[in-house]
Amino acid sequence: xxxxxxxxxxxxxxxxxxxxxxxxxxxxxxxxxxxxxxxxxxxxxxxxxxxxxxxxxxxxxxxxxxxxxxxxxxxxxxxxxxxxxxxxxxxxxxxxxxxxxxxxxxxxxxxxxxxxxxxxxxxxxxxxxxxxxxxxxxxxxxxxxxxxxxxxxxxxxxxxx
Ligand SMILES: [Zn+2]
Ligand SMILES: [Zn+2]
Numbered sequence: 001x002x003x004x005x006x007x008x009x010x011x012x013x014x015x016x017x018x019x020x021x022x023x024x025x026x027x028x029x030x031x032x033x034x035x036x037x038x039x040x041x042x043x044x045x046x047x048x049x050x051x052x053x054x055x056x057x058x059x060x061x062x063x064x065x066x067x068x069x070x071x072x073x074x075x076x077x078x079x080x081x082x083x084x085x086x087x088x089x090x091x092x093x094x095x096x097x098x099x100x101x102x103x104x105x106x107x108x109x110x111x112x113x114x115x116x117x118x119x120x121x122x123x124x125x126x127x128x129x130x131x132x133x134x135x136x137x138x139x140x141x142x143x144x145x146x147x148x149x150x151x152x153x154x155x156x157x158x159x160x161x
Pocket of ligand 2: 031034044110
């Protein structure tokens with residue numbers, strides 16, 4: 001991705017929001033063990049941005065220095081992983097963007113740490129949430145308390161939006 005546009009996102013609780021304006025770097029996934037631990041996930045999906053293009057529009061992330069060269073930003077209120085900040089510039093967690101489908105990974109890093117089943121995930125049995133309502137009735141009236149996938153003037157709002 002290198003087209004200039006505005007991308008927004010934030011953490012699940014809405015305490016931290018960001019905006020990226022201008023050309024962005026490469027989108028990637030990193031399989032390294034350090035990224036697995038930092039995200040609590042099989043790999044870290046990250047979009048490289050520049051310091052200049054990144055603006056924190058509500059709150060700011062807290063940080064954990066995960067190595068001598070890298071710190072990881074996250075929301076101190078809800079724990080959502082938000083950044084990977086290395087000497088060559090920051091990167092933002094793709095899942096934290098409001099429209100993650102538009103940020104397409106182009107390369108894999110840290111493949112020495114790739115979990116052996118990751119390449120076969122798409123072969124697993126697949127179900128929509130609605131298909132699980134019978135087994136888990138609470139799903140039928142679930143109401144999200146997460147921040148919506150767009151900027152808000154105030155949060156939490158009157159109807160939670
Ligand atoms: Zn949060
Ligand atoms: Zn990594």
